[in-house]
Amino acid sequence: MNGSDAVAINRSDAVAWRRLAPRALLVHCGWMGAPLGSLALTALATGGRITTGAWLTLAALAAAFALVTAIGLIRWARTDFRVTDERFELRSGVLTRRLRSVPLHRIRTVEVTATPLHRLLGVTVLRAGTAGSGDGAGALVLDALRAAEAERLRAELLARADAGAAADDPVLARFNRRWLRYAPLTFWVVGGVFVVAGAVYRTLHGIGIEPWKIGLVQRAWAAFGSGMLWLTVPAALLGLIALGSAGALVLYVENWWNYRLEWTDAHTLRVSHGLLTPRSVTIERARLRGVLLREPLLLRAGGGALVRAVAGGLGDREENRRRSALLPPAPRAEAVRVAGGALQSPFPAPESGTSGAPDPGTSGASEALVRHPRAALRRRRTRGLLWAVLPGTAVLAALGAAFTPVLLHCAWIYALLSTAAVRWLARDAYRSLGHALRGRHLVIRAGTFSRDTLALQRSAIVGWTFTTSPFTRRAGLVTLTAAVAAGEDGYRLPDLAARHAPALASAAAPGILEEFLVQPTGDAGRDAARAGLRSR
Template sequence: MTQPTPDEGWQRLDARMLLVHPVKVLRQFLVPAVIGIVGVRSSSGDWPLWMLPVAGVGAVLIGSLPWLTTRFRITDTQFQLHSGLVNKTQLTAPLDRIRSVDLESSLLHRLLGLAKVEIGTGVDDTRINLDALAAPQSQELRRVLLARRSAALAEDPADDAVRLQDVLADGHPETVLVRIDWAWLRFAPFSLSRLAVVAGAVGVLSQFGDSLPFLDQDSLESGWNWVVGFAIWLVVLVALVAGALAWTAISVAGYALQWWDFVLAREPGRRPGQLGNLRLTAGLFTTRSTTVEEARIRGVELDEPVLLRVVGGAELSTLATGVGESGVTKVLPPCPVEVATGVGGALLEDDAPLRLPLVPHGPAARRRCHVREQWGTLVFTAAAIAATAVLDLGWWLPVLVFALCAVTGALTAEAEYAHLGHAMTRGHLVAGSGSWTRTRTALEIEGVIGWVVQQNLFQRRAGLATLVATTAAGAEKVVVRDVPERLGVALANAATPGLLSPFLDQDR
């Protein structure tokens, strides 16, 4: 294939986006426009009706600029994007640097048969956006970019050109790892991720509460007097039941909206035995299709929050390199722990890292957990004593604070030690951590860049150390906390033979 001429092969966004962008512009400027109109009315006494058509025409003009000024094309080696009217932008991404091609469709996009394409190149969190293309065109663009990326990396371009046509002709079907099971809805009330929505709603209500007629002082006092007219136990019971029902409705609805039609599939590589891509699709109103290149997945993280753990649930994320700033992609909703460990084992191509028992860190590590958690007890008890002395409160307050904090700290410390540990298989380093959320991280040993052995004063006295495996994936480190010093150094040396041999020789 010859290199295209400067004017060859350029494409525009879909013309139907002219119905999408004006709506987005109006939504962005709605609040400032209302404030401006209200301000003009308060000064002149009349509604400036002429501003409404001006705002509408302005939104249409501004919303039309992306379609008029955006062009893109694919060459043999590059993806090129030109955009902008006054401030012109020219983006060029080599095909071998493309890490992911994700699709997103809001409700308006789906009604118009459009999709937004986001191309990730692994440079920080920067992504190339095409908003919007026809849904079939976006799927084809995703398929072509990922296939051409593999062709750009091929050692034999002549042989690979034939294989590229096989991929574009759907010669390699994907394998579905897991689909949504609506029995998983039972886990929704035990996942606290929707608390942010509730907190946001409470915040909005508090901002506008003064203007609501039923939230004035007289109404609140009369409502309170009516409530206390009943037995207090009945009031508490009704409040708990109502809160539980409301939380169940919110969490189940949020779960369904986010994970509707969820599919996690593996797209095979273009050659036998070659790693392909992991594709996640989900969403009701806004549908997202996220791609993670399997060759860049260096491990997985299995999270079991305390409430989910009670009902046998878990969440799974991948740790990858070059997929943005965090490097962590959540690939499963709250689901049965057996499903999470099974999918994690399939991604690691080894079930052992997520199932084998961890090596405990011993009594010294347990004491460190208790000492660490009781520092808060000392601080809160001291504050309660000071408050009691200054405000002349009863001495029952510091006693109660001490008892509550001490019991909570002891329970937290026991949970933390129960989850603490490590293991190593033939290909993976495994670290257990967390207190109320049990976390197990499995990292490919080949993904370990180096080691950091940390010791504070208390750890040195106890013969413990914190072992940090540095990596380019995920949070860029995996921490093995409060491991016996000799055991930690031996673990690091076994994972990367020879790297810590000088330290071992000094200890002998």
């Protein structure tokens, strides 16, 4: 052992071990909530008269609580962790002691989660693992820490972890069973049911069978369709959601089981997945032009996202959409990590709602995007009112005037609810809208039903399209489209300030627009130089 190794060991021994939060004992007693709630309901229903059987159940629960608390107290006292200069270590075990250690430069994910019980107690669960611990077996789990301490530890681990180590680890991600909870947060929950129902209807109609004349369908309609709508409609919706969720889960498993994303060598990225039909797509690094992080509305509400590659050589547009997937619906933190691993640089994904000029002292991966003009917000509100609120209100009002006054009440109720929804969606779309220059990449974010954050290589841009209409010209807006020989062939930057668009396009891809630009002088030139560009 040389001197440097001895110094490193002494420094590690000097780092104190830390314990979990004492409230972790209460977390492990959460299973008693159901029987205690049942006893409370029994007492409430009987007016406070508790039977002998209930008392015996309560005594058994008290004994179980004492036993679980004692075991939990011993386990808590025998579990501790520490973060040294080089490693994250966890000691646990009652009869058999176990020491698990992960080098800090190998840490790829630090996930902080909390169930309703955890949130009630003010604690959370922290999981730290490497890319090779996709099924959770290799992750270090701390259950539970105080929420503030978990955030500090998460920041400490990420700060000490080597951000560029993802490029040195060939395996970027593996399938994780915990991702299955994101399967119902996709289009197939509802859309898949209608797709299957339409296919069945066309099949039956093709062989001469009318579905509405089937005896089972007629008996079901006679029993439930003509009455008790207050019960039938919610039951049908719940059944539709349950059936769609089951179908989405099956589809997710079939598509993404055995998922693995890895660099097979320095120049080749490969994604393989599939249960019954294994699939494997290989993307050359020279053809990879960028990465798209997509957050559909339901998936975003559940804290998830998916990742697609912007690459050439994947076929036509339909084949490209099918073959460009790098990550299935998964936690957003995992999606950002995988996107950075594919780019082999930190993925620039600011949090929702950031705006304004970035702080020069912040890192390129966390800076805010440049906000677009307020006219973009007004345009989204106007379009929503004209295309969603006004037509529906007019139709209901016309039908109410012609047939029944009930529809007149439906008209004003629809107008109020749809106006509130339009204003919220327009605000969300505007908050999601932004752009920036981050080193070698042009970052574009837009959308509300599907919020997309694109990191596109500036060198891959081969042309620009400036699109306006009479309405956008009046508002001083223009939509830029970057032409790329990869992915969707063109990527839009909507509702940018018209006076800033040429400067942004010229800075993002020099050499394309210069011959068409007239360079301003004086104050106008200085204003153009500050045209919302943020380049590092």
